[in-house]
Amino acid sequence: MSNKLTKRAVCILSGGMDSTLSSYIAKNEGYEIIAVHFNYGQRTEKRELKAFRDICNDLQIEEKYEIDIPFFTQIGASALTDASIDVPTGGVEPGVPITYVPFRNGIFLSIATAIAEKEEAQALFIGVVEEDSSGYPDCTDSFISKMTSAINEGTKETTKIEIKTPLVKLMKKDIVKKAIELDVPLKHTWSCYKEEDEACGVCDSCRLRLNGFKEANIIDPIPYKA
Template structure:
C-alpha cells in the first residue's frame, strides 16, 4: 500500500488534509510537533484523537524546544501578546520563523525512512494569516530541495490539497468527507475554551459562518 506522511497539528486544515490522504488511498504516517506553542497540550490531545478516528497505527510526536529559545513569535514567547483586534498588517507576530520549512525537513527524513512517496501539509495561501511559509511558491521550492537532498531512490511529492481554498470551502469539504471538526483545535491562546478573538479563531468562525454551519467546539466569545 502506498504511504503518506501527514503533518498533523490537530487544527482543522491539517486534519482535513489527512482525511483527504486517506480518501486517496494512502496509509498514513502521522507526524505532530510539540514546539512550545501556547496550546501545546490541547493540540497534542487533538492530534491523538484524530489519529484514533483515522485508525492510524504509525505516528510520531516530535519535540522541538528551540522555538521557545529563539522566541520572536507570540505563539512561543509568553512576553509577546497574541493579537486579538484583527488589524495587523504584513506578516503577523504569530508567525513562527521558518516553522513549516523545519517541519517539512523533519517530515522528509521520516518519509525517507518509512519509504513514503507523499507528504501532506495543510497550508492555506489565500485565506491564511499571511505566513510566508504557507505559499504555493514556497512549497514548490522546498519540494525541489528535499528531492535534491535525499537518496536517488527517494521521490517525495509534497501535497497541499487546501492551498488555494477559502476557510469556508475547507469547512464544506470537511463536512463532505465526514471529518470530525469537533475534535480539532485552532485557538492560539486557550486550551479549555477557544478565545474566539485571536486571528485563528476569527478565521475559523468566519469559515463556519460562511459555510452556514455551526462550530461544535466551546468558545469564550463568538
C-alpha cells in the same frame, strides 16, 4: 514496513482543521498514513496534542510520531512561543503577523522528509492555505514548490517525495464544507492560539475559523468563551 505496493504518506497533523482535513484527503486518496505532530512550545501545546491523538484514533492511524522541538521557545520572536509577546486579538493586520514562527513549516517539512525517507513514503501532506491564511510566508505555493525541489535534491536517489497541499487555494468556508462532506470530526480539532479549555474567539486563528463556519452556514462544534 509495508510492502512496496502500499501507497504511504506522511501527514503533518497539528490537530487544527486544515491539517486534519488534509489527512482525511490523504486517506481518501488511498494512502496509508504516517502521522507526525510537533510539540514546539506553542501556547496550546497540550490541547493540540490531545487533538492530534483524537484524530489519529478517528483515522485509525497506527504509525505516528510526536516530535519535540524545544528551540522555538529558545529563539522566541513569535507570540505563539514567547510568553512575553501577547497574541493579537484585534483582527488580521496587514503584513506578516507576530504569530508567525520563524521558518516553522520549512523545519516541519525537513523533519517530515527524514521520516518519509525512512518510511519509504511517496507523499508528504501539509495543510497550508495560501489565500485565506494569516499572511505567513511559509504557506505559499511557491515556497512548497521550492521545498519539494530541495528535499528531492537532498535525499537518496531512490527517494521521490511529492509535497501535497490539497487546501492551498481554498478559502476557509470551502475548507469547512469539504470537511463536512468527508465526515471529518471537526469537534476534535483545535485552532485557538491562546486558550486550551475554551477557544478565545478573538485571535486571528479563531476569527478565520469562525468566519469560515459562518460563511459556510454551519455551526462550529468546539466551545468558545462567551
